[in-house]
Amino acid sequence: MEYQQKQSRTQLALYTTCLDDMIAEENSVRIIDRFVDGLDLQAIGFGAMAPQGRPPYDPADLLKLYIYGYLNRIRSSRSLELECARNIELIWLLGNLRPDHNTIARFRKDNPKAIKRVFRHTVSIAKNHELIGATLIAGDSTKLRAQNSKKNNFNLKKVARHLEYIDKKLEEHQQELAKADGDAKEEIRKLAKNRERQRERYVRIQKELRADTSTENPQISTSDPDSRHQIVRGTITEVCYTAQTTVDADHKLLIDYKITNQNDKKAMGGMLRRAKAILGTNSFTALYDKGYHTGSEFKVANDIGVDTLVAVPGIGRASQAPDPAYNAEHFNYDPQQDSYRCPQGHELTSNGNWYRARNYRFKQYRTKACKNCPVRNGCTSAKQNGKILQRSEFTAFIEHNARRVTEQPDIYKKRQALVEHPFGTIKRQWGFDHIITKKGMPTAGADFGFIALAYNLKRLIKLGWKPEIRAKHRTNILKTLLITVKRSKDEFLAHISAFMKIQPSYRQISLISQIV
Incomplete structure (x- = not known):
């Protein structure tokens, strides 16, 4: 059976070709190139990379690298470094530049705000x-x-369990030391020292947690400090x-x-x-x-x-009446009188005082008629005060939303x-x-910013959007073609008007040269 014949790796090509001809005109990598070239990166907030013995990389090149990576499901800086040396599309996009993974990683870490502005630029394109x-x-x-395991996330309850366990083990070690001798005693001392070091660590974490008064249930994540157990x-x-x-x-x-x-x-x-x-x-x-x-x-x-x-959430079990017909939503509110009327026709009034909960204020409404009401056991489970309704300062806005959901x-x-x-x-x-990424919310925002940017670009490309070539780049293309075909400017323009809307490849330049 005959098979397709491979070309010899040592065969020399008679006709040379340029790198640009290896990338198809419809390849999305060209769109990335034009998109980034159309941005004013300095105004957006990208600064030049700090020089380390030689000139820094252009932020435009590193931005192109990241956009290409996220569009092709490559996010790791080490993976991107590897692709720069073997991926023909990236070699074309970066002009054979090969930044190391530290340079690539720092660019993402140092530019979360600028990355968000680039994302916002895609929104502006979509609006336009x-x-x-x-x-x-x-x-x-x-x-x-x-990038933080559950094991390295702590709250007060978890730390207390660890300390209780360690104290128990230390007590066991003390009992074992009393009975052991020789090498066994030395081994137990080593174990006890390790437990004491662990205890010191948990005590330090416990102090940090107790000092945090910003939340009701504070947490500490040791690998990525801003992440939370949710x-x-x-x-x-x-x-x-x-x-x-x-x-x-x-x-x-x-x-x-x-x-x-x-x-x-x-x-x-x-x-x-x-x-x-x-x-x-x-x-x-x-x-x-x-x-x-x-x-x-x-x-x-x-x-x-x-x-x-x-969406309106269901009523919590604690707020339910024994008979659902007497839940709070079945009580009619009169804004003029600032009172409620129950299904039995009794009026519930407020004393006018505002009470404070954790994040809002509320009034309470009640009626003396509850004492002798024949349906009291179906309306409330309270033994003494009868039915009490609470109305927060935001209830009117909540009711307006519920009405819109019902109507639409x-x-x-x-x-x-x-x-x-x-x-x-x-x-x-x-x-x-x-x-x-690790080490905080800004770097996490930079990572998700590139994800959102890649998603929007993918959608825009599928919807038929293509970035225009900047005037500066058009001028460079014209100069290149003028030199190639060696004709006067007027004669040259007459022959290449069809090519003005796209960036010509080497093959197209050769074709124009033959025509002229």
Whole structure:
């Protein structure tokens, strides 16, 4: 049987070719090249790399390298270093530059804000090409594992368990020392010293935790200090970061992102403010799931004039009445009288005082009619005071949201299809389910910034967008062609008008030369 014949590795080529001819005109690497060349990197905030004995690398080249890497699922600085030496597309893109992995890693670590500005530039491109509708957006978050194991994450309860275990072991060692002799005694002393060193470490962590008064349940992560132990779904937990994202409905393009280490409760207000600034309007509707259902955030949405549709969570078991017909939502509020009327027709009034909970103020409403009400046992389980309703300062905004959700169920159903599209691409298709960087939230933000940037560029390319060649580059191309064909400028322009919209390759230059 005959097979396809390979070319000999030692065969010399009769006709030489340039590197540019090895990259197809429709190759996405050319789009990356033109996209970065069209940016004013100094204005965006990229500084030159600090020289270490020789001239630094151009930030444009390192940015091209990272965008290419993330678009092709390569994030590690060492992997990118390796690809620079063997990947023909990267050799073309970087002009055969080969930065080492330390230089590559520092570029990402040192430029989180500039990377976000490049991402914002993709949003501007989408707006300029009318790919963002700015009428319906959706927000959601996803958890991304940090470079910190559960073993190296501590809270007060966990540290107390470790100290209790160590104290127990130290007591056992003391008892063993009393009975041992010779080499056995020396071995036990070594074990006891190791336990004491461990104890000192946990005592130090315990002091740091007790000194942290910023949160109710403080944590310390020793490998990546800003990461936090959070619930991912159900009962599954991870030490991770939270990526808050906002998606436009028209083409599922990301318009905003932010890396945090908190849950969704207090995130919606900031997301809406940023969305308003980015889109330049507040005439859009925002969709969120029930994790964002927080009264103070609804007030923020109302203050900036944005309509929200946030899923209404179910009533907690502690707030349920014995008979669901007497739950709080069945009591009618009269804003004129500042009172409630129960299903039995009794009026519940307030003494006018505001009481303070952890994050909000509220009033209490009650009635003396509860004492002799025939349905009291179905309305409340309280033995003495009867039914007491609480109304927070944000209840009116919560009720307005609930009304919008009820009136527009078809719009809210679009939420999951919008927000899960980027997450499905990023986490399931690309496999980016973790943060690759360490040592803090800014570097984690830089990592996710490149992910978001790559996602938007991928979407833009699929939607048919192609960056224009800058005027400076057009001039360089014309000069090259003039030298090649050796003709006057007027005659030259008459023959290459068809090539003005694209960057000619070596093959095209040769063709023009023959025509002229």
